Every structure is written in C-alpha cells, then in structure tokens.
C-alpha cells in the first residue's frame with residue numbers, strides 16, 4: 001500500500017468530502033475505465049452525448065452524465081465490458097459568434113482558414129475546462145475513446161458518411177424552400193425552428209377590388225396568387241380570373257383551394273413565396289411562379305422595386321403607409337400569432353427558396369428502427385412517432401457558415417459536372433484543394449469548391465458509428481450500441497437523425513435502448529435562464545457539498561425522464577445521509593476491529609437473521625430498479641435500509657450484545673460486516689468517492705473493482721418476527737423517551753403478550769435495560785380511574801361561576817359512571833346537562849396487584865412495571 005499516512009486505521013470523526021474526493025481523484029487510474037476490445041466479457045456500449053464545448057458543463061449536462069455514470073458503473077460491476085466514451089460536438093454558430101465577440105471582428109474580416117483556426121483554438125480551451133468538471137464529478141469516462149468532431153480523424157468520417165449517402169441516393173441537391181435565419185445567414189432544419197407567441201396586426205386592403213387580409217404586407221412583391229375556398233359564394237365571380245397586385249402591378253391568378261379558411265379575414269388570401277409553410281404547400285399544389293422578394297440577409301430584393309435594400313420590417317412600414325396614401329388600406333386589427341423563430345438567436349425565420357443539400361426522410365424505415373429500440377421511459381417513443389408522422393420536408397443539411405465540416409464536392413467550372421473526392425483522400429476542404437483528376441465529363445481542370453458546409457447534426461448523428469468503429473465498409477462488430485442516454489429536448493434532432501443515419505448507412509438500428517432524461521429547472525420551477533437569475537452552476541455545488549451530494553441529488557430528484565427542479569435542500573439531505581453513513585461506518589469498524597471478523601460463526605439470533613432478510617429484500621429492490629434505470633427508487637431503497645433498518649433499528653437492538661463476549665457477538669459482527677460491505681457496493685455507482693472511502697477502510701481494496709451484490713437470504717419467520725421485535729422495542733423506547741427517561745435508564749419489568757414467544761437472545765432486554773418476559777396468554781389487567789382531566793374551554797363557558805361545583809360533582813361519580821357519563825347531573829339542587837367533551841377520565845392499569853403502563857403494538861400488548 002502506498003497511501004502511507006493518508007489512512008489511519010481509525011476513521012476520522014467527520015467526513016471531509018473535499019479531502020476525500022481529491023485524494024481518490026488522484027489515486028484512480030483512467031485505464032481502469034478503458035473499454036477492452038479483446039475482452040470476452042459481454043460489451044455494453046454507451047452512445048454518450050457529445051456536449052457543445054461552451055466551456056461550462058451545465059447542470060443539465062450534470063444530470064444526464066450522472067445517469068450515465070450510475071449505469072456505467074453498475075454494468076461494470078455486473079461483469080460487462082463497458083465503453084463510456086466522451087465526445088465533443090464542436091462545430092456551429094455559437095462558437096463563431098463567440099470568436100467574433102472575443103476578437104472584435106466579423107467572420108468576413110479574416111480568411112475562412114484564419115476564422116476556423118480561431119474557432120478551433122477557443123474550442124480546445126473550452127474542452128479543457130469541461131474535462132476538469134467531468135473529472136471532479138467522478139464520471140468513469142473512457143478517455144481512450146474520446147472524440148472531437150472538429151478533428152480531421154472525426155470529420156473525415158462525417159464526409160465519408162456524406163459520400164456514402166450521396167451514392168445511395170439519400171442525399172440530393174435541389175432548389176427548394178427552406179427555413180432560413182437571416183441573422184445567422186444560414187438555412188436551418190425544421191427541428192431547429194422554435195415557436196414564439198407574438199402580437200401582430202392583420203391588415204385589410206383592397207387588392208384589385210378583392211379584400212385581402214395579411215399580416216405580411218412586405219411580401220406583396222412576392223405575391224404569386226390569390227386563393228379562395230371553392231364554395232365561398234362571395235368569390236364565385238373570380239373563377240378563372242387574374243388580379244393585378246397593388247403597388248407592384250404584376251398579374252396573379254386566382255386559385256381555389258379547400259384549405260382556405262373562409263372565416264379568416266375576408267376569406268381571400270394572397271399566396272406569397274413564401275410567407276409560411278402553407279404558402280409552400282399551395283405553391284407546389286398549384287404549380288405557381290417563384291418570386292424572391294427577400295434575400296439571405298433579410299433585405300428586400302430588386303423585385304421589391306423602390307423598396308429594394310430595405311429590411312423586411314422597414315418595408316412593411318413603408319408599404320402600409322403607401323397603402324394608406326393610395327387609400328387602399330381599409331382597416332387593421334390586432335392579432336396574436338405563432339411565429340417560427342431561429343432556435344439560437346430568436347430571429348423570426350423566413351422561408352427562402354435556395355439551392356441546398358437535403359437528406360431524404362423515409363418515415364417507415366425510421367419508425368421501424370425506433371420500434372426495435374426499448375425506450376426508457378416508454379412514453380418517450382410517442383414523441384418520436386409524432387415527430388416522424390408530421391414530417392413534410394426532407395432534412396436540409398447544408399449551412400452557409402464557416403466553422404463546420406466542409407461538403408466534399410466540387411463543380412466543374414466548364415460543364416458544371418459534380419465531382420467528389422476519392423474516399424481515401426478524405427478529409428478534404430474543397431475550397432482549398434482541387435480534385436486530383438480532371439473533370440470526367442469534359443476534361444476541364446478548373447473547379448469551384450462547394451462553399452456550403454454541413455449541419456452540425458451531420459457530425460453528431462454518427463457518434464455511435466464513430467465509437468463502434470465504423471469505417472464505411474460494413475456494420476462494425478460491436479454495432480449497434482447498447483444504449484443512448486439523452487435529454488427529451490433533442491429527441492426530434494439527435495435521436496431522430498442518428499436513427500435515420502444508422503439505418504441509411506448500416507441498415508440497422510443504432511442502439512438497443514434509449515434512456516431519456518428530463519430538464520433541470522431552477523429553484524423557482526422555471527427553466528434556468530440568465531434573465532431569471534435562477535441558474536445553478538455545478539461547480540458551486542461541488543465546492544459546498546461535494547460531487548457525491550450532487551450525484552445523490554441527480555438520482556433522487558425525480559423519476560427518470562421527468563423534469564427535475566433544483567433544490568438545495570435535496571443536496572443538504574444527501575450530505576446529511578453521508579454523515580449518518582459515516583457514523584455507522586465508524587461504529588461498525590470499531591466493532592470489527594476488536595476481534596476481526598469470523599466468517600464461520602453460525603448466525604442464529606433473530607435480529608441478525610432479520611437484518612439479513614431485509615438486506616436480501618433491499619438488494620432485490622435495488623437491483624431491479626437499476627435494471628430499469630430507476631435511480632431514484634434504487635437510491636431511496638439503499639438510504640432507507642442504511643438509515644432506518646440498519647442504524648435506527650438493528651444497531652440499537654444489538655448494541656448491548658456487542659458489549660458481551662458471546663458467540664452471539666461474533667454473529668452480530670459477521671452480519672454487520674456483510675451488510676456494510678453490501679451497502680458500500682450498492683452505493684458505489686451513486687457516490688463513488690464516499691463508497692470507496694468507506695469500503696477501503698474495511699477491505700483495503702477498491703469498491704469499484706468489486707462485483708455487484710447478489711446476496712439472497714430467505715427466512716420468512718425471521719422476517720416476520722424480526723419486524724415485530726423491532727416494532728415493540730421501538731415503541732417501548734418511545735415510551736421511555738416520552739416518560740422523560742434516559743434511553744439507557746433501567747426500566748423494570750416488561751411483559752410482552754404476543755401470539756407466540758420470540759427468542760431474541762436477550763436483545764430486547766439489553767436494549768431496553770429491562771427484564772423482558774414474552775408470554776402467549778392474555779394479559780389480565782384491571783383498569784382504575786386515577787384522575788380526571790377537565791376541558792376548561794368547555795366547562796368555563798358552560799358553567800361560569802358554577803364551574804368548580806360541576807367539577808366536584810363529576811369527581812363524585814363512580815368509575816363506571818365516569819366511563820359512561822350520565823346525560824344530566826344535579827348541581828345545587830338543579831339538574832343540568834353534562835356537555836360533551838367536558839372531561840376525560842385518566843386510567844391506570846393494575847397487573848397482579850402492581851401498577852403498570854400499557855402499550856399496544858398491533859395485536860400485541862406490552863405492560864411495563866417501572867422500577868420504583
């Protein structure tokens with residue numbers, strides 16, 4: 001042992017989490033958590049989420065990783081060869097924005113390469129900070145399987161997957177309306193559209209003698225048709241007509257469509273390219289013209305004539321005022337509206353028709369794979385089904401940004417032929433290099449590299465292929481993975497895209513199981529946000545209460561899959577549990593140190609056998625819960641067993657026996673050791689530092705190298721009788737406490753009238769410091785009234801000055817009358833009513849001529865004859 005002075009044989013009085021956690025962190029070796037590719041053990045591969053390297057591992061991440069670590073450690077103890085890789089999903093806009101902020105530049109001030117270099121540098125620094133937090137939290141990450149999506153060895157796989165899906169026809173390029181953020185200047189996928197409620201105005205205006213109501217007059221230049229419901233009698237005369245668009249003057253057809261709501265506005269709507277998804281639908285349905293009035297920066301195009309160059313918002317104002325001047329604006333109404341916005345910057349999205357790259361969505365094959373996966377909790381599958389079922393557009397995977405995986409495609413400048421690199425030459429940046437061969441179609445040697453880059457989800461949706469070792473050739477040997485843990489907020493993105501890509505590239509589902517965690521809400525019950533000031537930082541909890549308390553909070557906060565409200569009290573309770581457990585550990589260790597443990601002592605005492613039945617019960621409960629990823633149920637069962645059953649009941653019951661020198665003492669020691677060892681092992685996945693510290697003192701070896709507890713012990717009689725014994729002793733101890741007696745004060749004679757006698761090896765007698773007699777006959781008790789307690793709030797108002805006289809009259813009643821009081825009583829010659837609840841007789845019991853106190857515990861009667 002190399003720890004030298006670090007451990008004494010005696011546990012320190014208090015548990016100092018800061019010292020303990022740091023000491024173990026320095027001793028544990030990364031290698032112990034490496035996945036062994038040559039192992040014969042069954043493997044358990046986790047498709048860990050790669051977080052975005054913001055530099056801060058937030059509390060939501062912490063919850064998710066706690067779940068992962070709980071089952072990763074549990075599975076290792078169950079004999080699995082576990083892979084708990086750690087990835088970093090680097091690409092994307094937030095880092096670009098941060099780099100611009102830090103360096104006071106915009107992305108156009110430096111070359112693309114220089115800008116990428118700055119993004120990479122910031123990302124590396126942020127990853128370093130987040131690794132620190134992961135280590136402090138004691139996550140048993142397999143660092144040999146770390147991956148960073150912006151590194152060439154990763155993004156070449158992203159590019160390879162692109163080429164493969166291009167070849168198999170999943171990926172195509174097309175001009176198609178897409179959601180576009182004009183602030184971020186990029187296309188975004190449907191999954192990235194957030195919805196906000198906003199107030200807007202509905203403007204009614206004269207459109208070539210037809211009244212039209214619109215919320216987006218700035219799109220007038222992009223108007224391509226007017227639509228009415230075919231049954232709307234108001235507009236029958238418009239059939240087959242064209243109308244002249246006000247202000248701009250171009251002619252548009254009138255189309256008839258069932259989807260028009262005759263009750264909205266005037267019942268006639270203008271179709272623009274594109275105001276919303278419905279416009280896209282109509283545009284396709286009726287084969288309408290395309291008029292692009294808004295460009296990628298959100299400015300009006302030349303099509304908008306005199307409004308060219310204005311922002312959409314300014315154009316709206318200008319057009320409304322021009323309408324007013326032309327006296328064609330009839331009225332305006334306030335209207336609440338649901339607006340699609342960019343999930344990152346909250347700018348309302350535009351729908352622009354652009355040449356983009358898409359991935360075909362085949363709902364059936366995605367649903368089929370989703371149904372082969374076991375979902376925890378089960379109902380989360382519905383969210384995936386709903387999302388897939390409402391899919392209308394394919395996935396737009398091209399982005400007009402810089403810090404992302406380049407799309408590995410060139411176009412011949414002469415004939416526009418599309419040229420892709422050889423797979424062996426990946427990764428490539430087509431904006432920096434040329435194809436190795438001339439154009440296969442025309443022999444041209446000049447190429448334009450694709451400047452669009454890939455959606456970040458294209459990187460992260462192959463995380464599972466990456467960790468299982470996919471190289472494009474076939475399905476890896478260890479694919480599919482066993483589990484994907486992730487938040488419910490990214491079911492429609494990360495889970496959906498991963499299933500899609502796995503099926504497209506391997507024909508198989510990505511994982512056997514998916515475990516969904518909820519979101520962490522602030523102490524006020526709201527989503528954490530800077531503006532609410534309710535953000536909790538994991539480091540703050542780590543400093544105040546340590547990693548194990550934070551981990552316990554994560555386990556206990558809510559059922560898996562539910563949102564969980566942060567609560568400092570839960571963290572404090574977790575830390576108190578550790579203090580309690582520490583005291584138990586100190587007590588147990590003290591006992592075991594006296595003579596060591598004898599493994600061959602027969603365990604006969606009722607209390608010992610009872611504890612083992614309860615342990616067996618707890619192990620079963622905890623194991624079942626772990627198998628179902630119900631961490632709250634598991635940890636709760638461990639805590640209750642340690643705190644209530646072991647500490648409050650068993651130890652109190654056997655303390656006296658432990659001071660003897662009998663064989664029964666050695667039996668208690670053996671049982672204590674068994675139970676203590678089992679608790680440490682069950683706690684190991686939840687509180688790795690604490691469990692290690694407790695376990696090491698007794699066994700001088702690491703708890704994290706031990707197998708999971710499989711202890712079983714079947715003894716129904718001990719289970720039942722032990723419960724009764726514990727209950728009786730508990731009640732008598734409570735009696736002592738309520739009577740103002742010290743718990744170790746001599747009590748006298750305790751007689752227990754039970755259905756049958758119980759052989760408890762004298763545990764009850766020693767614990768109660770009394771002579772305890774078990775009897776099976778019926779207690780023969782005489783009841784006498786020793787006192788009367790008057791209820792002054794009844795007597796006072798009812799009798800006023802005659803109160804004392806009333807009380808005297810009551811005192812004069814016979815014991816029988818006191819139990820069943822008369823309705824009337826004579827008071828100074830007059831009969832008066834005896835009010836309800838005016839008094840309560842106080843009884844005493846006599847047993848064999850001696851006064852006793854009586855307690856009932858279920859059917860069991862206990863009499864206590866106190867020592868004088």
Ligand SMILES: [Zn+2]
Nearest residue numbers: 181184342345
């Ligand atoms: Zn945006």
Ligand SMILES: [Zn+2]
Nearest residue numbers: 412415439442
């Ligand atoms: Zn060519």
